[in-house]
Amino acid sequence: MTIQKRRERERAERERLIVTAARELAEAEGWDAVTTRRLADEIEYSQPVLYSHFKGKGAIMAAVAVQGCEELAGELRAARTAAGSAREALAAVGRAYTAFARRRPALYDVIFTLDVDLPFATPEAPAALQDAFGELLQAVQPIAAEGEDMGALTETYWAGLHGLVTLMRSGRLPEEAHERRLGLFIGHFVPQGTD
Amino acid sequence: MTIQKRRERERAERERLIVTAARELAEAEGWDAVTTRRLADEIEYSQPVLYSHFKGKGAIMAAVAVQGCEELAGELRAARTAAGSAREALAAVGRAYTAFARRRPALYDVIFTLDVDLPFATPEAPAALQDAFGELLQAVQPIAAEGEDMGALTETYWAGLHGLVTLMRSGRLPEEAHERRLGLFIGHFVPQGTD
DNA sequence: CGTCGATTTCTAGCAGCGCTAGGGACAAGA
DNA sequence: TCTTGTCCCTAGCGCTGCTAGAAATCGACG
Structure with a gap:
């Protein structure tokens, strides 16, 4: 016993x-x-x-990915809740996301770029993944226009951040202009005149 | 002789x-x-x-990437020149880009995701890469606001498309909502009231 | 206390990978 | 015909993820 x-x-x-x-x-x-x-x-x-x-190396990587995603979700939440306005919250979450990717490239890769058969975008997805997505969702929500598909809008925001990060990290976008691009992306993402 | x-x-x-x-x-x-x-x-x-x-497998892949990029550049140009308005051209180029990625995933990967040491974002970059980027640039140019950094803006547009494509192709975004996300992205990218 | 049985862990090996050293075949020139 | 130089193949290195089967270890019981 x-x-x-x-x-x-x-x-x-x-x-x-x-x-x-x-x-x-x-x-x-x-x-x-x-x-x-x-x-x-x-x-x-x-x-x-x-x-x-573990079933194999992939399963070990998946376990690391889940751990890393918990960390990411925490950082996104911190950024979101610390911000003043909804607009600032969206920007803060975006910055926190890309900062995470740059500070912890290996974690970012195993979560979002390497294929590691984790279920995404389904109810079976690990809680950490859903939490991280939930943070993005909550940041995007307030700036959505009337009747916009919240899920799709959040996915789109996420994709933009992901694209910026991956192209930069693979050397396809110059590193030095990252802040400018990020600012442009967030600026264009928020409808003009939204508070 | x-x-x-x-x-x-x-x-x-x-x-x-x-x-x-x-x-x-x-x-x-x-x-x-x-x-x-x-x-x-x-x-x-x-x-x-x-x-x-070739120096190695990577060099062979790079050669394929250049070939593939020529094809991509051609399709982007066709989409751009066939469109009516500037706004339509931007959308058409975006759709052509993601369509290419979905129709030729192996080519897309070797150009934009696998690492294959091709020089990007430098004068030494292969002409095909510069051509493809140039097409994006020409599509983005007309919808840019006064005094915006064209290079960075184009890179941002590119990154958004890239993010949508890679997250979807790796199974992290549901395939069926692709068109909706793409529409949202392009819609948010174009400043309201631009022709 | 000694032995058996089950569980755990290790050694050794498979098939595949990218890449390369060294020798053999073959064609051109004397 | 013999030599020279080019070209290409065989064989093999060190590595990968993964696994079969032997060995060792430990708990339970006579």
Whole structure:
């Protein structure tokens, strides 16, 4: 009984260890450096142990993605609630989003660019993903015009931010003009004369 | 002399063959299926031959990207010049861009998402890339407000399209609402009351 | 206390990847 | 015919994600 419990606890602990190691390794050296052998070394177990916890490397990455998304959702919420007006809130959330992407590129990639089979845009999507989207939704809501599709509008805002971030991070947009582009995007997104 | 020329011609021919094979394989089965072994099989030469033409797999992908970008630039231009008003032209270019991404996902990926060390956003960027960007620029120009930074504005428009496309294609945005999102994006991008 | 049975973990290996060293075939010139 | 130089292929390196099967460990029971 207690033995069983202890084992489960230890297993859960080790699982956390794997996810943490993957995350730290990715943040330090990028996802290319995260190989199953390297990860096994890091946690001081052999490779097959990883597969007794996760279906494969993709599942480990998905776990990191969920963790990262919780962090993102928190930062978006903080930015939104700290802002004064609705307009400022939208801008603040946009800035927080792109700032997250730049500060934590590995996390951003595993959530939003690498394919890692997490369910998105469905009820089965992890809570963290829905929370993050919810933050965007709440920021977009007040500036929506009468009768606009809120979901689609939020998705559109999100996509704009995502595009700015990914093109910049892949070297396709010059880094130095990021703030200007972001300002233009947010400015064009808010209907003129909205408070 | 003539022998030399014939050899050079044959070499150039084989190089074209490699790029075409890579492109077709990628379009048919995705870039994961494009391995150097598979490519060598396809062109009926051994693997090392590829490396006598290109520095590596990345260089082959870059060549495909340039080809694909020429195609994209052509489609953007056609869309732009066929439109009536400036506003319609911007919308048409946006639709043409996302349509290209959906119709030729492998080409789109190699140009805009996979990293393939092509110089972007510099004078050394291949002409095809500059042409495609130029088409966007010409579509954005007429709807820009007084004194707006044209380059940054175009980049922002591009980023929005790119975000919509990549999030949708990776399954993060539901496919069915694409048209609605695209309409919202373009609508918000054009300042109210612009002709 | 010693042995059995089950669970856990490791060693070793598979098939694939991008890439390359070195040798053999083949054609052009003496 | 023999040499020279070019071209191309075979074979292999070190790496990847992943897994089968042996080994070791630990709890339970006689």
